[in-house]
Amino acid sequence: MAVVRTEEASSSTSRCTYHAFLSFRGKDTRKTFTDHLYTALWNAGIHTFRDDDELERGEDIELELQKAIQESRISIIVFSINYASSSWCLDELVIILRRKNTAGHKVLPVFYNVKPSQVRDQTGSFAKAFDSHEEQLTQETDERRKAQMEKVEGWRAALREVANLSGMVLENQANGHEAKFIEEIIEETENKLKRTLLSVALYPIGTESRVQNINSWLQDGSTDVGIGVISGMGGIGKTTTAKVAYNLNYERFKYSCFLANIREISQQPNGLVHLQRQLLSDISIGKREKKYNIDEVVMIIKDAISCKKILLVLDDVDEEEQLNALIGKWDWFYSGSKIIITTRREQLLKAHVVHQKYKIKELDDDESLQLFSWHAFGQDHPSEDHMDHSKRVIRHCAGLPLALEVMGSSLCSRSVEVWRSALEKLEATLHDKIQKTLEISYKSLPDDHDKNLFLHVASSFVGADVDDVVKILEEDYTAIGIQNLRDRSLITVDDDNKLMMHQLLQEMARTIARRESSEEPGKHGGAWNHKNSSTVSAEKTGTEIVDGLVPSTRMLEKDKSVCKASRVGRAKRQHSGDSSDESMVSYQGKPLKRPLNSIFSWLAITSGFAKLFPGKKS
Template identity: 50%
Template sequence: MAFQEVSSSSSSSLSSTSSSSSSTRQWVYDVFLSFRGEDTRNNFTAHLYDALVRMAINTYRDDDDLKRGENISPALLKAIEESRISVIVFSQNYASSSWCLDELVKILECRETMEQIVVPVFYKVDPSEVRHQRKSFGVAFAKHEERFKDKQMMVQKWRTALTQVSNLSGWHLGNRSEPEFIREIIEWVNLILVKKTYFQVAQYPVGIESRVQKVKSLLDIEKNDRIRMVGIFGTRGIGKTTLSKAIYNSIDAQFECSCFLENISEASSQKDGLIQLQNKLLSKILGNSSQVVDNVDRGSTLIKQRLSRLRILLVLDDVDDSLQLEKLAGKCDWFGLGSRIIITTRDKPLLLAHGVYSTYEMNGLDHDESLQLFCWNAFKRDKPNDGYVEIAEDAVRHSGGLPLDLTTLGLALKKKRYTLLEKKTGRVQKNF
C-alpha cells in the first residue's frame, strides 16, 4: 500500500492530542468528500465516490453547489462534524471557491477538536502549489485579496489552512492511472476504518469511567520521551478486560498504531498459538495481513525490529504465563518512544517478574455501583422495582462486587420475570 508522505513536515493525519475522545462519538458517516464540483464532480470524484459506496463505506458527498449561497449551510457543517474521515480532493480550481476554503477550515477544526482523520488528495496539482499557494492557487488568492479587502483575516485563515493540510500525509496522483490511484485510496480508507472500529465496552458501564481515569494517570500518555508498561490485575470476572477496552477506546487516537490482543491465555494454548498472536500483532500494526512469522523466536526478533521506531498502543489481555510476555513484549525497547503497553492478568507476581512495577489493582464494585449494575440488567433502571429491594440487596451481597456475577444474576432475574409474566398474561409486554 502506498500512503505517501507528501508533506514537508512530520505532521500526521492519524494522531491528535485533542482532549476529546472519538471513541465515545457516534459517527454518522465514514467519509466526508470535499471537492471543487466544476473540476471533478463528473470524473475523478464521481469514480472515487462510487468506489467508496461499493465497499459499503458510508460517504457524504455534497452535490449542492448550484444552490450555494455565501455561507456553508448548517446541514453541511453537521455532516462534516459527523464524519470519521475527511478526504479533501485538491484540484486546479479548488482555491477559487470560497465555499471550499470555508469547508476546509471547518474540517481542520474538527481534526483538532474531534480527532477526525483528515487526508489530502492531490489531483493534477502538486502539493507544493497548495502549500505555498502557487500557480492556480496563487491566482485564486490574488482574486480573493482583491474581493475581500475588508476580510483579510479570513483570507489569511484560508492560506493557513491550505499550508496546514498540505503538510499532512496524503495521496498524490503523479503519473499513475486514476483507477490504480482510486484503488489505493479505497484500500487505505478501509484499513483505517477497520483499525478505528472501537470496542463495545459494556451495555451498562457502571463504575468504569473513574477506573479508566486512574489507569490513564499511570500511563502518563503526555510523556512521549519514555515507554511505559502498566499492569492491571485482579480476580476472574472483576472487569479487567472491560476496563482495558474502555482505556483503549479513549486513547487509541493518540498513537500512530495500536493493537488489542484479547484472550491471550486461551489463544496461546492452541497449536502454534504464540506464533499466531505474533502474526496478529504485526499485521495489526503494520497493516499487512500475510503470515510472516513461522517460528516464535524469529517472531520476537521481528517484532522488535519492525516496531522499535513506532509509537504504539498495545494491550495484552489475560496473560497467565511469563513466556507470553517474553515473546510478545519482551522489553520496553521493542517499541518506539511514547509507546504504552497495557497488560491484564490475575497474577500480580507475573507482572513484577517482567519488570512491570506500575500496576493497578482491579477491585470489585462498591455497594451502590453493584446495586446499579444489577438493577440495570434486571429492571433496565438504576434502582430496584417495587417489591424487589430485598432480592436486589441479596444479589449484591452474593456477588462480592464482581461485575460478571452481577450481570448474570440481573439477567437471570429479568428472564424469570419475563417467564412469570408470560405465564400470567399469555404474552410478554415490550420494554418490560
C-alpha cells in the same frame, strides 16, 4: 480525554446512516477536487454525506451537521488553502475530533495543496486566517472576547491534533496526480471501514473514569517506550478498559495489535507460538511457511518491533515467561511505542522495569445500579416493584461488573417471586460463572500453603491488622504468602494496614472450602459451618482451618465477649493459667511483643491451628 458517555454507551446499537462524512472548504474545492472525490466515493459504494446535497432548506444546519457526523463511521477532512479562514469549517473540525475522542469515530485527513506542517503549526495561509480571526476579537466586548479567544485556541489545538494523524498528502502521493490520489483515498477509506474494532461490553458503565488516565498516557507524545499495567481482581473490567483504550488510540500508531486471552491460549498446545504468529501478522511482517519454535520466533519479533512504533495490548498475562516469549526485552521496542498489559498480578513486572500502574476499582453504587439495570431491565434503572430487590443484588455484588452482568442477565424477565428465590440462593451459593472466574486467581497461587492461607484469611482475618497476623504466623511464611495474595488481587491492605477482601472472594473461598470438605471431610469445613455466626463450636470437625474461627474479626473487635464465650478459647486460656484477654501470649514458645485483641490471642494458642500449614516444623 473523555470516552463514551453513559447514555451513549448504553445504546445497544449505534445508528450509522452514512459510511463517510465529507468535510471541506466549499470556496476552494466544492466544484473541483471534492466533487470528484464525492463521486468516486459513491461509485465505490461508500454512502457519503456532503452538506449541499443532504441538507434540506429550513433545517437547523448546525444541528444537522452534528447529527450527520454522529451517524457516520468515518470523516474525511479535505484541508485546502483557505480551510482555516472558515470558522464554520473549524467548528466542524472540533465536532469531528470530539466524536473521534469519545466514540472511536474514524478520521482521515486529506491535505490538498497544503502540507501537514502548515496545518499543524498554522503557517502560511493558515497563519493569515488566524490573524484575521484574532483581529475580529478586538471589536468584541471583554467578556465576549475572552470566550472567543478560548474558541480560537480550541481551533488551533484541533488543527494540531488532526495534523498528527495518519493522512493522505497530494504532494507526496501519486506524483501529484489528482485522479490517482483519489483512488488511493478510496482504497484507504475502504480499509478503515473494513477494519474491525474490538467489541467491548454491551453497556460499558463506568469506563469513562477508568480510561481517562490511560488515554492521557497513550497520548502524551513521549518518545520513550511506555509500559502500562492494568491490574485488578477477576471480573473487575480490566479487558474492557484495555479494549476501549485500544479502540480510541490505535489509529495514532502505524501498527497495532491486541493479543487476547494470553493466559488461556498459552496453556494450549503451541499456544504461545500461535500468539507470536498473530503478533507478527498484525504488525505486517507477513506469513512465513517455516514452523519456528518459540525462541526462533521471538528473534523475528525483535526485528519487527525494533523499527516500528506500535501499540500493543497483552491481555490476561499471568506469567513473566509469556512476556519473554512474546516481546523479549523491553529495550527492543521502537521509540514512542506503547505496551498495555492486563493482569490479575499487580507485581507481574520486575521492580526495575519502569511502568505506569492502573488499578481498576469497583463500580460505585450508582454505576452498579445502572449496569445491573441495563442487563435486568433493558434500561438504566430498575422497575419500581424491583427496586428493593435490585439494591439487595447491588450490595451483594459490591461493585464487581462481572457479577452485576451475570446476575442482571439471569434475573431478566423473571417474576418477583422468582427474584426472591434467586436472591436467597445467591446469598447461599455463588453463581457458577462468577465462581469459576474468581477461582482462577486462587488456582494460580504457587502452592498449597498460600491457598490455605487465602482460605484462612477469608474465613477469619478480614479486617485484621497485617502485622498482628504476621506475628502470629511468622514461622509459616505468612509475609510472603500475604504478598502473593496481594499480587493476585485476592486481598488488599487498606490505609490502616488492615487485611481486606472483596465479599465475593470470601463467598468464593467458602465454596472452595465446602467443596474440599465434602471431598475430604474435616479439611476446610469448620470455619464455614454456621451461616452468619461469629464462632463455630469446638465439636465441629474442621481442624485444618482452626476450630472456632470467625468470618470477620471486625465483629469480635466490637465484642470481645464473643471470644470468651468459646469453649475452646476458654479451655485453652484456663490450661495456660491466664484467663485475661489482654495478657501477653506466646506462639510456639515465643512471646508476642504486645497484647493482641482476643481473637488473635485465642488463635495463637489453639491446638488445631498448626494443622493449617501441613509440613510445618514444630
